[in-house]
Amino acid sequence: MSRGKLRPVFKRLWLLAPVATLGGGCFFFTGGCEWGGDGTVELTSFISSLSSVDGGALTADTPCEELCERVSFGTLRSCSTYRTSETSPEPDKVSCVFDSVNCDGRRPEGLCSDGAVVQGTPVLGVLFAKIAHMEAASVPAFERLADELTHHGAPEHLVRAARRSAKEEVRHAEAMASLARRHGASMPELKVDPFQERSLEALAIENAVEGCVRETYGALLAGWQARSAEDAQVRESLSAIAPDELRHAELSWAINAWAMERLSPDSRERVDAARCEAWRELEHDAASSHLPDEVARHSGLPSAEVARELVRELASELMPGALA
Template identity: 45%
Template sequence: MLRRTLYGLLLAAPLLPGGLACGDNNENGCEPLSPQTAGLIELEADGSLPWNPSCEPCPRHPEGGVMLRCSAQRVPFGGAVLICEYATCLHDGRRPEGLREASVLDPGSELGALFAKTAWLEAASVPAFLRLAEELQAHGAPEVLVKAARRSAGDEVRHTRAMQALARRHGATMPEVDLPPFEPRSLEEMLRENAVEGCVRETFGAFVAGWQGRTARDPEARSTLRAITRDEVRHAELAWAVDAWAQERLSEVQRERLHQARRDALRLLGEEVEGHQPPEVLMNEAGLPSREQARTLFQGLSALTA
């Protein structure tokens, strides 16, 4: 069903060439980017800070992403500046619990920044899958699921190298993955992460990678993303297989909480899709879907998870 949905959606992709969207909630797969200052703004007539300033002067973030909000902040010499906040969740993968934010220090270009950040997400998915494999084994899951999780970790190592190569070609370096040691957790907590990061985020990531593999103008990016899509579809299928395996191990109340977590993650993703429009160069060269195209992909995912 997942493959049929994906291939059906990709039929809508223009052969050449073609956001995802983001919120501000790291727990749900997006991450904040460094804030940017838009310059001096005027205070209110009574000398107070404007509480709802226009965000129009906010610049585009050098790493892409979407602007979330802006606010006025006093500066020492008496005036105020506009501080703009951004986030990104492009090319979502399976983010491990506790993953600390990282910025591409020397992005080189918007394309370089995108590929470096994608490489970082791929690298972060390696420990996420190794942990999943260990936990599945500890909970007595079928060997086929344990092996699939281990194999997925190996896939993510390959994806990291491939995306790092693309980033380097565009003058950017992948940031380090900074992750605190994992603590033991319950089956339900593991499944909640699987529902949010796997059934929603990684499945959507597979759709986006598939779109990019079909529409990116950059031939190297296109072939890399095509190869990655094949693996990402399997990763998404693994998430759904884990979800199905776990159903009878949970009480009715736990099952309902799990479904609710998935519904919440889907709703947030939908809001993010409505809020983002990637820079032209990323749509053309890296094949990122426009907002309208991301909406179509999201509708496919919604139908799948209904």
């Protein structure tokens, strides 16, 4: 991809983002929420607090899959209904276990924390805490990248850009942690294993997956949310973050161009294969990223259908054929 291509693509796609209308309702999920150690999140809700798509009541006889559609937070892995008291004549609560929402950022190798928050945290707090965690994880990812670029003899301007990106990610993490706190969540712990030295090919593969695909899509989403979020603080925070993220995405592609020139044909093939697979995974994640309507409106995140289309548009521009 030639340098300078990203901005016009982003500008065209950002114009498709619906502009937020003022006065939208705030949403606070009143049920429980717990992150599992296996990358799942369990949401529980009283059945009586849920309503069907057409506004009708849902009951204990409604299949749990249907109940979970109303609290959807990703791809449903399992569900069940249960009684909260022995005196309840029938199940009054539903438990829905989802694959966890993917919040994009540059994940460092060795990341072993998952942004978990305490049980009972409102869903918006869970969402922003997870994003804050990924922003914080991007800091060591860029610091390591800068060190490795130096080690592999990259031009100084790429090293400087990586160091500057690390500093910007600190600000992003603080902004998202502030939103998380506003919704009752504290900043999750960040744990990253110590880094080991690695080859230029390994660096290029991580950059292709985390930078050229995931962070590039994250940058597109940041600009989208800056336009569409009904919450003014979200719009303000994302308006400041989006230009940084666009530069991070451009940096990924610049690093990619530099690294590919130095790799053997076999290595280049492996980098391209990893990038292609990352587009496919991202498309799958986007297509299953069902958020409750109120959460989507508040945060400005697109619906699953729109998210999938955005991923496909982006991939067709940046890596034609990846999602053919």
